[in-house]
Amino acid sequence: MHKFLPIAYFQNQFLPFDDAKISIATHALHYGTGAFGGLRGIPDPQNPEQILLFRLDRHCKRLSDSAKYLHYDLPADKIKTIIVEFVKKNQVKTSFYIRPFIYTSDLGIAPRLHKIEKDFFVYGLELGDYLSPEGVSCRISSWYRQADHSLPLRGKISGAYITSSLAKTEAVESGFDEALLMNAQGKICEASGMNIFMVRNGQLITPGYDQDILEGITRDSILTLAKDLGIPTIERPVDKSELFIADEAFLSGTAAKITPIKRIENYELSKTRPITEKLRDKITAITENRDPNYQDWVYVVPLG
Ligand code: PMP
Numbered sequence: 001m002h003k004f005l006p007i008a009y010f011q012n013q014f015l016p017f018d019d020a021k022i023s024i025a026t027h028a029l030h031y032g033t034g035a036f037g038g039l040r041g042i043p044d045p046q047n048p049e050q051i052l053l054f055r056l057d058r059h060c061k062r063l064s065d066s067a068k069y070l071h072y073d074l075p076a077d078k079i080k081t082i083i084v085e086f087v088k089k090n091q092v093k094t095s096f097y098i099r100p101f102i103y104t105s106d107l108g109i110a111p112r113l114h115k116i117e118k119d120f121f122v123y124g125l126e127l128g129d130y131l132s133p134e135g136v137s138c139r140i141s142s143w144y145r146q147a148d149h150s151l152p153l154r155g156k157i158s159g160a161y162i163t164s165s166l167a168k169t170e171a172v173e174s175g176f177d178e179a180l181l182m183n184a185q186g187k188i189c190e191a192s193g194m195n196i197f198m199v200r201n202g203q204l205i206t207p208g209y210d211q212d213i214l215e216g217i218t219r220d221s222i223l224t225l226a227k228d229l230g231i232p233t234i235e236r237p238v239d240k241s242e243l244f245i246a247d248e249a250f251l252s253g254t255a256a257k258i259t260p261i262k263r264i265e266n267y268e269l270s271k272t273r274p275i276t277e278k279l280r281d282k283i284t285a286i287t288e289n290r291d292p293n294y295q296d297w298v299y300v301v302p303l304g
Contacts, residue, residue: 005090005124009082014089017123028103031111032159035066037100038254039083040127041301043093045288049303051087053098054254054287056080056299058217066155067102071113074102074120086122087301097127097255103158130255131194135262136177138191140240141167145181145189145212154215164192178251180243180264183212187237194253195219198238198246199275208235218252218283221297225282228293231275240264248273250280258283 010020028034039059044050060076060083067074079100086098105119143166146153151160167179171192180196183189189207190196195216197206204226207213226233243249244267251259258280260273286294 002125002127005092005096005126007086007089008121008123009086010121010123011119014085020121020123022105023107025107025109026103027106027108027116028158030109031104032157032162033070033111033113034101034103034158035063035070036102036156036158037063037066037079037098038156039098040095040254040287041087041092041098041124042095042287044300045290048093051092051301051303052287052289053083053087053299053301055217055221055297056083058220062156062215062217063100063102066152066157069113069152069155069157070102070104070118072102072118072120079120082120082122084299084301086124088303090124091303092124092126094126095128096124098122098124101158127255130253130257131178131251131259133257133259135260136251137175137263138178138180138261138265139171139174139176140188140265141170141179141181143167143170143179143181145183147184148212153212154209156214161193168192180240182240185237186240187211188240188243189213189238190216191251191253191256194251194256194259196238196243197222197250197252198243199248199273200242200246202275203232203234204275205234205236205238207238211237216252218254218257221283221286222252222258222279225279225286229278229282231278248276250276 004017008017008020041051060079064076100122106117171179179192189211190213249261285291289298
């Protein structure tokens with residue numbers, strides 16, 4: 001069981017997490033008509049009286065965009081104000097994860113997005129490593145990622161996560177740590193809740209936005225950093241056959257950070273991962289606000 005932060009935001013107010021309850025008839029519970037975000041907060045290693053939020057604006061914008069698919073007008077600025085207030089009210093002194101969520105809160109039945117009540121809540125939980133930082137084994141899932149023509153994959157739509165759940169359970173129950181999903185074209189697109197990168201011949205390669213991926217914020221950050229570090233980078237479709245023989249491969253996500261891939265199916269990858277480690281060191285320094293060149297990616301919330 002997770003350790004939840006004491007205060008949540010729910011139905012336009014801050015209240016104890018335990019008092020934020022919804023009905024079993026809630027529309028979104030039945031139809032997957034929700035959208036969420038996920039961001040980490042960490043105590044500033046240089047000053048424990050402040051919390052650091054990585055790329056807060058970008059997270060708020062993605063959630064505001066996801067809300068548009070649900071026919072809900074929720075400006076990014078409003079999300080930002082509530083998240084900052086949420087962090088101040090909770091006064092956490094450990095690493096945590098913030099889960100903002102938009103959903104159809106109506107108690108009526110029938111799938112739809114028009115003329116239906118919606119709500120926005122935020123809660124948090126303490127979170128250390130989501131996947132082992134030492135690396136993970138991956139199975140290529142028999143479940144394919146949905147296509148953008150049937151679901152708006154640019155948003156973090158809750159209903160979409162049935163596929164991630166099927167894939168993750170299939171992988172874990174067959175002895176792997178994580179699942180890699182292909183898209184309808186049979187190209188590798190991402191993991192159950194992370195984007196994927198591989199390195200071949202010194203080049204960093206990741207599937208592009210046309211490959212049915214989530215527009216991951218860690219992914220976007222890594223691409224920027226790689227360019228700044230002079231690592232040749234390309235966004236293009238990825239075949240499973242090249243992943244099996246990649247020099248390095250890793251997963252990226254807010255929860256997973258940068259997690260190396262040790263093995264894909266029955267193919268072992270090298271334990272020497274210079275580019276993965278270089279990017280991991282860089283992003284860790286940035287999230288901890290130790291890199292003066294990327295301070296605009298870090299939002300500082302004073303707790304006092
Ligand atoms: N893909 C999926 C399906 C995800 O759920 C996530 C986690 N949000 C990611 C990729 C990584 O995105 P981000 O780096 O923004 O956390």
